[in-house]
Amino acid sequence: MSDRSPRHRGPQRAPDRVRRVAYQVIRQVNAEGGYANLALNKALRDSRLSGRDAAFCTELVHGTLRWQGTYDAFLARSVSRPLDELDPELLDMLRLGTHQLLNMRVDSYAAVSEMVSLTRAELGQKRTGLVNAVLRKISQREMGQWITTVAPRWEDDPLGHLAIAEAHPRWVVESFDRALSDGPGAAPPGEAVNELERLLVADNEPPRVSLVARPGLAEVDELVAAGASPARWSPFGAVLEGGGDPGRIGAVAAGRAGVQDEGSQLVAIALASAKVDGDDADWLDLCAGPGGKSALLASLVKDGRLTAVEPLKHRAELVRQNLRTVPGDHKVLVGDGTKPTWPAGSFDRVLADVPCSGLGALRRRPEARWRRTPKDVEELRPLQEALLESAISSVRPGGVVAYVTCSPHPDETRAVVDAVLDRRDDASLEDARALFPGVPDLGDGPDVQLWPHLHGTDAMYLALIRRSAGT
Numbered sequence: 001m002s003d004r005s006p007r008h009r010g011p012q013r014a015p016d017r018v019r020r021v022a023y024q025v026i027r028q029v030n031a032e033g034g035y036a037n038l039a040l041n042k043a044l045r046d047s048r049l050s051g052r053d054a055a056f057c058t059e060l061v062h063g064t065l066r067w068q069g070t071y072d073a074f075l076a077r078s079v080s081r082p083l084d085e086l087d088p089e090l091l092d093m094l095r096l097g098t099h100q101l102l103n104m105r106v107d108s109y110a111a112v113s114e115m116v117s118l119t120r121a122e123l124g125q126k127r128t129g130l131v132n133a134v135l136r137k138i139s140q141r142e143m144g145q146w147i148t149t150v151a152p153r154w155e156d157d158p159l160g161h162l163a164i165a166e167a168h169p170r171w172v173v174e175s176f177d178r179a180l181s182d183g184p185g186a187a188p189p190g191e192a193v194n195e196l197e198r199l200l201v202a203d204n205e206p207p208r209v210s211l212v213a214r215p216g217l218a219e220v221d222e223l224v225a226a227g228a229s230p231a232r233w234s235p236f237g238a239v240l241e242g243g244g245d246p247g248r249i250g251a252v253a254a255g256r257a258g259v260q261d262e263g264s265q266l267v268a269i270a271l272a273s274a275k276v277d278g279d280d281a282d283w284l285d286l287c288a289g290p291g292g293k294s295a296l297l298a299s300l301v302k303d304g305r306l307t308a309v310e311p312l313k314h315r316a317e318l319v320r321q322n323l324r325t326v327p328g329d330h331k332v333l334v335g336d337g338t339k340p341t342w343p344a345g346s347f348d349r350v351l352a353d354v355p356c357s358g359l360g361a362l363r364r365r366p367e368a369r370w371r372r373t374p375k376d377v378e379e380l381r382p383l384q385e386a387l388l389e390s391a392i393s394s395v396r397p398g399g400v401v402a403y404v405t406c407s408p409h410p411d412e413t414r415a416v417v418d419a420v421l422d423r424r425d426d427a428s429l430e431d432a433r434a435l436f437p438g439v440p441d442l443g444d445g446p447d448v449q450l451w452p453h454l455h456g457t458d459a460m461y462l463a464l465i466r467r468s469a470g471t
């Protein structure tokens, strides 16, 4: 590990290598719209950081990106100009320093001194004075004191307080509050805000690595023998409690098992286990890329086939790769799910796992919460409705559709389902809760919302819709 003590070095010493890699990754993510996980993995490989250095670098990158909106509120009180007048590269430097000072056990003197060296190397000597002065101000208070200083009081504005204290944009906090107050599995009156706090805290914890043993190809026991523990509810799931690279497990390397959140497994299993009378050999995955749910559905369809649709070629290729080990006559179509190339009513079961804001998977993508906007949700709505319409038209009378999102935002979940079902007289909502055997806290139904703080899964939403003959 690098020597992190500045005391034995001269004033012009080289910056710490680990912090430099972390800073460059943060810049790439914030300046170029990159994904933290991809950029970090590449940077760790290229710089050959491993062990404790890699862990330190990961915490610097993930923590800084996850908390950056909150840190900006602190920095706004510590810089004499409005933050949007600061150069973005300087702002990222200040955020990285703030994270070390307030959220990591790095000695204040070391953190400031390291950030001054890094600023000199990356941004030039002229910027070091400002970084030194601002970070010294930040170091004068602890995290809790900063929150008390800048956040609205809980008593006056609990959502505004939580937005700062738990690092989520306010509009996201408000949408989660709506979902928890009157969505499926709503908290009892008066409890919603406490539950909201538990959700936001859970969103700030990196998830455990969750695996799926593809039915017929691998057994959970094989994953357990490789060090995983059985998942709580998915009969095909397992969890790598201590983390680590899942690729080292033979079944994963061979594509007989995969990495998949337990919530994603549960919604696919729910669709596969809904009661359907008569023919049951043709299943459709209407929005398939990258194909995690396709692979699970294809290994569950008995004596039948899955058709997987995905408009983006490179994602359709990922679906093909995910299906390569699953026996059967499965098909991948590159196309638009709203423009079916198959006759209406051709399928017995349809999954519409529609493109969404991804607000249910914030644990996985530290930068995502600050990048999404309410406009994204608004703009996705017509596509979500069109895909659900198409899914219902694609299923035969008596067959079922699962409308799924990895977002709990009510405008992407119930609002879409209600709008589409209001327009149709040939489909109705069914209670889906019985399709999640043993899973607690599913509320009053009929739709199902899973939550990170209650189920340890991504916040997956499922509505089960049955097609009737119509009038």
Ligand SMILES: C[S@@+](CC[C@H](N)C(=O)[O-])C[C@H]1O[C@@H](n2cnc3c(N)ncnc32)[C@H](O)[C@@H]1O
Binding pocket: 264, 286, 287, 288, 289, 290, 291, 292, 293, 294, 309, 310, 311, 312, 315, 335, 336, 337, 338, 353, 354, 355, 356, 387
């Ligand atoms: C939430 S992801 C699906 C995840 C996938 N079911 C899985 O488990 O791996 C949504 C997918 O829908 C695709 N998509 C976007 N527009 C579409 C359209 N018009 N028709 C079908 N799929 C679409 C996106 O490219 C994306 O791959």
